[in-house]
Amino acid sequence: MAETSLKNRISFLGPEASFTHLAASRVFPGSTLVPFTSIPECIEAVAEGSVEYAVVPLENALEGSVPLTVDYLFHEAQLYVVAEVLSPISQHLLVHPDNAGAESLEAIYSHPHALAQCHKFLYYTYKNTPLEQYSSTAAAAKMVSELPERNIAAIGNEFSAEKYGLTILQRDIHDFHFNHTRFFVLSKTNHRLEDPSHEGQVKTTLMISPPKDDRSGVLHQVLSVFAWRQLNLSKIESRPLKTGLGNYFFIADVLEDEQAPMMRGAFEELAALGCEVKSLGSYFTYKSE
């Protein structure tokens, strides 16, 4: 595909009206948003060059990381984060209008993160109703709209109710009020999208593999690299290296530019400790309403 035709093509976890679609629309309002049915497909579209950017979910305030995104970025793709999007998440129970008066439900479909965000509600209100995982909240809503003969429900947002003509049976069924999801905007090249808030707070995401010799105190030494330079970590999490039990890498967010002198010093010291460090780049935050 010619370079010019890539411009303004953005992959996202679809279909239309998924939470990822809303996040992508926040950053790229006038662009061509291209839906994919899985996170790896969205990421591969950028890696292969059929789109310029991908928007994928990374982390939810109630459920934690989206492991598929973190692991794919570590093990499979050589991509950079050029922005993050923070979105509030409200989950609703959606049914086909023909079934809005029914007493019970045959099954409830949604993305695994969405089902988990509503765990208490589902346990107390629909204890014996089967919960079925689907590729996204919007895909579940679309499927419910296409099967009026089945008395099934989806969990999803207000926009998917509107888009697929569903009735909201119950609003705000997520278990905790502070429900937010963080999305990454990914690119093949290391740059950053402009700072939408003009606050200048930049963040860098690092993937750190500790030295292989497993000596005592390594984690303490790694954290000290940041601590004595007063580099503020806003997140640190471990994920399996997939090389054996007990082998992990760390994903850390640092509130500093990767080009700042203190960060360059931190990279050198981490290398001297025997760590492998992959920087996913420095970026600004977009917030959606």
Ligand SMILES: O=C(O)C(=O)C[C@]1(C(=O)O)C=C[C@@H](O)C=C1
């Ligand atoms: O299913 C969607 O609508 C998505 O965009 C995916 C996703 C996720 O992966 O966490 C995004 C936000 C919500 O937390 C629930 C689901």
